[in-house]
Amino acid sequence: MTKLKIGVFGCGNMGSALVLGMNARIPDAEFFLYTPSEVKAQALARDVKGFALSRCEEMPTNCDWYLLGFKPQVLDSFHYEFKSESKIISILAGVKTQKLIEKFKTSKVARLMPNTPSALGEGANLLFLNSSFNSEEESNLNFLLCATGKLFKMNTEADLDLTTAFSGSGPALVFELARIFEAELSRMTQGRVPAKEIISQTFFGSSSLMKGAHSFEELREQVTSKKGVTYEALEVLKENNLQEIFSKAFTAAYTKTIELSK
Numbered sequence: 001m002t003k004l005k006i007g008v009f010g011c012g013n014m015g016s017a018l019v020l021g022m023n024a025r026i027p028d029a030e031f032f033l034y035t036p037s038e039v040k041a042q043a044l045a046r047d048v049k050g051f052a053l054s055r056c057e058e059m060p061t062n063c064d065w066y067l068l069g070f071k072p073q074v075l076d077s078f079h080y081e082f083k084s085e086s087k088i089i090s091i092l093a094g095v096k097t098q099k100l101i102e103k104f105k106t107s108k109v110a111r112l113m114p115n116t117p118s119a120l121g122e123g124a125n126l127l128f129l130n131s132s133f134n135s136e137e138e139s140n141l142n143f144l145l146c147a148t149g150k151l152f153k154m155n156t157e158a159d160l161d162l163t164t165a166f167s168g169s170g171p172a173l174v175f176e177l178a179r180i181f182e183a184e185l186s187r188m189t190q191g192r193v194p195a196k197e198i199i200s201q202t203f204f205g206s207s208s209l210m211k212g213a214h215s216f217e218e219l220r221e222q223v224t225s226k227k228g229v230t231y232e233a234l235e236v237l238k239e240n241n242l243q244e245i246f247s248k249a250f251t252a253a254y255t256k257t258i259e260l261s262k
């Protein structure tokens, strides 16, 4: 059986998470990994029994898919001669398909906005495909990406950019909330209870309930009796307009996404 060859340029936090997710569920995938410092490529190559390359030019020219996993700011200084039929998956936040098509002289550029739970096959990953992919290529890509989590197809790049802060950045916002819960619990109990474990399990249990729920409000109401303990906490969040704080955060992230696209 021929192996699925994946060439990866940039194996930092996100590139590595995707490769780990693919490797766990697609046993016949073979990874060729390049990072300028070699350190991360070598570490990942050990984990997935892949090949760490010391030079960009060593990347095989016949990979089935190429993953661009570096920062958008690196794009201008990145040089690799793709073939006109090469198929590229870009995770560069904000960078438009058209810009990549012009730079790499291949029209087969898929834009993916993944998130780090992809390493466990639990990513919430957004995909925008232009019309240059045929149905076989599209189904191969679905197969590859579904190994890393749930795939949400975006009809426009504008929707992908608007959703980026919620899925791509989303885990960081969730972890920040968890950190605040943990810090407050440790402060109030002066470290007498296992705060990190209690908070992890609370987030895990809550997100498990979210999957099957009709609405998040319904779940919240099930925990909130009028004038009870939870009600008091939620009232403070309402009085201090937590929603507005998040609205500002998402708007700031979107503004940055647009800035990166220029």
Ligand SMILES: NC(=O)c1ccc[n+]([C@@H]2O[C@H](COP(=O)([O-])OP(=O)(O)OC[C@H]3O[C@@H](n4cnc5c(N)ncnc54)[C@H](OP(=O)(O)O)[C@@H]3O)[C@@H](O)[C@H]2O)c1
Pocket (backbone or CB within 6 Å): 009, 010, 011, 012, 013, 014, 015, 034, 035, 036, 037, 038, 039, 040, 041, 069, 070, 071, 072, 074, 077, 078, 091, 092, 093, 113, 114, 115, 116, 168, 169
């Ligand atoms: N982190 C996330 O949760 C997340 C979510 C969605 C999308 N993204 C997107 O993923 C991309 C990478 O983000 P990250 O957080 O994974 O960054 P990161 O951890 O800093 O990793 C960036 C990687 O790019 C490599 N690199 C730098 N210059 C390169 C070049 N010329 N050719 C090939 N590789 C090069 C770096 O190599 P060295 O190791 O040698 O420095 C590093 O391995 C960004 O475009 C970001 O928008 C990230």
